[in-house]
Amino acid sequence: MRILIANDDGYLAPGLVALVQACRGLGDIDVVAPEQNASGTSNSLSLHRPLSVFEAPAGASQGFKVVNGTPSDCVHVALTGLMAQRPDLVLSGINNGQNMGDDTLYSGTVAAAMEGFLFGVPAIAFSLADKGWAHLEAAARGARRVVEAVLAAPGFGAAPFLLNVNFPNRPDADVLPWVTTRLGRRHASEPVVAQKSPRGETIYWIGPAGDAREAGAGTDFHAVAEGRVSITPLQVDLTDHASLGAWSARLGPAGR
Ligand code: MN
Numbered sequence: 001m002r003i004l005i006a007n008d009d010g011y012l013a014p015g016l017v018a019l020v021q022a023c024r025g026l027g028d029i030d031v032v033a034p035e036q037n038a039s040g041t042s043n044s045l046s047l048h049r050p051l052s053v054f055e056a057p058a059g060a061s062q063g064f065k066v067v068n069g070t071p072s073d074c075v076h077v078a079l080t081g082l083m084a085q086r087p088d089l090v091l092s093g094i095n096n097g098q099n100m101g102d103d104t105l106y107s108g109t110v111a112a113a114m115e116g117f118l119f120g121v122p123a124i125a126f127s128l129a130d131k132g133w134a135h136l137e138a139a140a141r142g143a144r145r146v147v148e149a150v151l152a153a154p155g156f157g158a159a160p161f162l163l164n165v166n167f168p169n170r171p172d173a174d175v176l177p178w179v180t181t182r183l184g185r186r187h188a189s190e191p192v193v194a195q196k197s198p199r200g201e202t203i204y205w206i207g208p209a210g211d212a213r214e215a216g217a218g219t220d221f222h223a224v225a226e227g228r229v230s231i232t233p234l235q236v237d238l239t240d241h242a243s244l245g246a247w248s249a250r251l252g253p254a255g256r
Contacts, residue, residue, distance in 0.1 A: 001027025001151070004078055004087040004116065008071040008095065008108025010037045014133050015094035017060045019126060022140035023091065026147060030087070031064040032078040034071055034108075039096075043111040044070045051077060071112035079119050088157070090116025091147065093126030094139055098166050100127075100220040101184040101212060104234065110164055114236065117162040124150065125162075129224050130169040139167040141174035142229060164232040168224050178229035184219035186210040 003023060007016040011033035020031055032053075046069045056064040065082060067074045075090060092112035099107040113123035124147065128139045146165055150156060164183075167173045187210030197203045215221035223230035 001089070002083075002085055002087045003027045003029050003089045003091060004075065004083065004121075005029060005031045005033075005091045006071055006074045006078070006112040007033050007093055008038045008041065008112060010034050011056055011061050011064045011066045012059075013037075013096065014060075014136055015096055015126075015128065016064075018133075018136050018140035019091060019094050019143055020064075022144040023147060026144070026151070027088070030078065030083060031061075032067060032074045032082060033061075033064055034074055035066050035068045038070050038108050040106050041070045041072075041108045041111070042106050043072050043114060045076060046070060046073050053077065053082065071108035072115045075112050075115035075119075079116070079121070086119075087116070087121055089147070089151075090121050090123040091126065091143075092123070093128075094133075094136065094143060094167075095125075095127035096133055097131045098127050098129040098224065099125065099164065100129075100166055100224065100230065101214070102186045103209065104164055104183060104232075110234070113164075114162055114234070117160050118236065120160045122150075122156070122160050123162050125164050127164075127166050128169055128173070129166055135169050135171050135173050138171055138173040139169075142167055142176070145174065146178065146229070146231070162234045162236070164220075164230075164234050166220055166224050166230040168227050168229070170227065173229070176227055176229050178231050179223050181220045181223045181230045181232050182218055183232055183234075184212055184216075184221040185214035187213045 095109040113125035116123035190207030193205040220230040
């Protein structure tokens with residue numbers, strides 16, 4: 001078993017270190033992570049500059065490979081340039097904060113896993129609800145439980161998949177039951193926050209994400225609020241299949 005681990009909070013992030021340590025013994029582990037916090041960069045690839053890779057010096061991240069790019073860059077470079085053999089599994093996280101509902105579209109944590117999935121490798125993204133990693137060690141033990149269950153489940157290796165896992169931020173996160181969920185939905189983000197820069201220019205901070213709007217039974221929001229580990233299988237196809245026929249009718253025959 002060969003496992004590639006990445007994240008979006010950067011190679012020094014406690015969530016990455018905890019996930020790597022929790023997965024020790026499951027297989028050969030390679031870690032390739034961004035040099036800086038790249039949260040919210042989604043599936044961005046660096047196409048207009050070259051990327052550098054260095055090995056993290058002594059410390060908790062020692063031996064991790066570090067890329068001066070995005071989470072997707074890390075997995076892309078690992079799969080196509082750094083690793084002699086293709087991994088059997090890509091893991092991402094553990095993220096500092098939840099990635100539920102619409103978060104998954106912006107998340108670099110999900111994107112790192114998705115990059116593996118796009119290359120045909122099974123992948124799992126892990127996030128811990130609430131910022132600050134208060135119960136990170138419990139979540140890391142929980143992540144190992146999930147990985148072990150996924151590896152032991154029938155059909156592993158038959159086809160790639162992409163799982164999005166969110167842990168409640170609780171000291172018992174490692175023993176909470178898990179449940180498969182669908183993504184909920186958020187309200188639109190809060191407005192930008194305008195400020196004056198020291199040079200008198202108006203600058204804008206992106207506002208906080210909106211609260212959950214669709215958080216009913218069966219959603220990831222609901223599961224985590226109820227104290228369960230949420231596991232959402234994701235797909236990449238954004239096609240609105242249900243409206244294909246309606247759009248064909250609205251637009252009529254092929255344009256001239
Ligand atoms: Mn992050």
